[in-house]
Amino acid sequence: MAQATSLNEIVVIEDGSITLPQGYKAGGMHCGIKRKRLDLGYIVSEVPATVAGVYTTNIFQAAPLVVTQESIAKENKTQAILVNSGNANACTGEQGIADALAMQKGFANELGIPEHLVAVTSTGVIGELLPMDKIETGIKQILQKEYENEENFKQAILTTDTCTKEIAVQFTIDGKKVSIGGTAKGSGMIHPNMATMLGFVTTDAHINHDDLLFALREVTNTTFNMITVDGDTSTNDMVLVMANGLAENNQLTKEHPEWDVFKQGLKMVSESLAKKIARDGEGATKLVEVQVDGAFSLEAARAVGKSIISSNLVKTAIYGTDPNWGRIVTAIGYSGVPVKPNAIKVSIGPFTVFENGLPSQFIEEEVKEYLELENVKLIVELDQGDFSATAWGCDLTYDYVKINASYRT
Incomplete structure (x- = not known):
């Protein structure tokens, strides 16, 4: 070599x-x-x-x-x-x-x-x-x-x-x-x-x-x-x-x-x-990747990514193939990072679902079909700088509860 x-x-x-x-x-x-x-x-x-x-x-x-x-x-x-x-x-x-x-x-x-x-x-x-x-x-x-x-x-x-x-x-x-x-x-x-x-x-x-x-x-x-x-x-x-x-x-x-x-x-x-x-999370059916771009610092990008990937509401929506962009936006909002809501763009895979503070026009069945894939990517553009970060997690399923309810038995 x-x-x-x-x-x-x-x-x-x-x-x-x-x-x-x-x-x-x-x-x-x-x-x-x-x-x-x-x-x-x-x-x-x-x-x-x-x-x-x-x-x-x-x-x-x-x-x-x-x-x-x-x-x-x-x-x-x-x-x-x-x-x-x-x-x-x-x-x-x-x-x-x-x-x-x-x-x-x-x-x-x-x-x-x-x-x-x-x-x-x-x-x-x-x-x-x-x-x-x-x-x-x-x-x-x-x-x-x-x-x-x-x-x-x-x-x-x-x-x-x-x-x-x-x-x-x-x-x-x-x-x-x-x-x-x-x-x-x-x-x-x-x-x-x-x-x-x-x-x-x-x-x-x-x-x-x-x-x-x-x-x-x-x-x-x-x-x-x-x-x-x-x-x-x-x-x-x-x-x-x-x-x-x-x-x-x-x-x-x-x-x-x-x-x-x-x-x-x-x-x-x-x-x-x-x-x-992340993909082998207990009961998981999907690997979820969150890419955050346009942050004003690396720490900010990481904080937003972690907030989204840690949201149980986001994770359950992905399990249910529900393109509920509101849960993603909410997780950005409580991340502790001072963002500009009207500047943010959110995409689920190739589909833009939120932009300029408003929902985007998309065909729900197409996004639901994308969410059925084993690997799902969420992309957030903050439009505040040049820093990016990526976080990984999984969906949250019924089996997670079953596994942990009987862990010692």
Whole structure:
């Protein structure tokens, strides 16, 4: 591959995921937290990797998040990630911290590495103690060859998800092939800052920690923080990026001439995972994209986009294929952004439905037919500046209520 100098030269690798970058393996197994499905998974790098993370803004941070953040802070390195699903280990007090530390220590012992090089995370039901006897037995077995499979890892992190979510890309930096792979889980309790989920990204790029964290935060603001399913944020959620340097490129910093290539690759992975999470919203039948143009600032564009995509009335209208532009306009109006109502234009797909403060002439049956598509786009032109933002979400259906009414039963 020629030296990458633009987004067009970043290649999406079919069936690629977290083990595409050099030096990573992953696996998963059923240890008994869930009745049948896989519930314990891992990612391991051959060597310690530079790591950066972003975490839930929920004040009730789960025990594994506390342990992982403290461990990463010691030297900004991680070599392994251990994940369990089916139990969040959240709101579990001192025992929850002790259990998260025991998971960390147990897996570190199996790998023969320092404990602080293991990140731990959990997802599932809140307020129940982990079945540590089952988890500890699983930890002692999970590195066996029969469990080493990236598909096993992708399955082991799921809760109410209906599908796995993964992507990988490759490009060239300093004449070296560099890969980025990502896997995520997320279906419910999804809302910006941060969009509630677990996301794991691996790369073999050689990169400075501070700049990796800078890139992750910047990319998160335009991807994971721009999706919503139901307006809830959870206690456990994080995105971790590991960079083990095995591609042997010159160390990436913001001053590197090909910095933007790496950042665009990271954005492609993050945006793809974010959209897959939004589409897999609990009970969802459609992916909804809201594009806001003509804002006076980036923050304003994002605020309007989030307001529309978070509106339950907008989401239910889309589910019902109802071109009710009034709900969109109302969401713009309560976004907190000082807009000019008579300057706004709203389109549902290719159809203009509101302009200059008044409803536009459109054929309702044509718009209803468009809203039956699996991918629906709403476009808002504010006519106040040159800034744009995009947000993603899903429709709100009867099945969302069914899924969440029986989540613990």
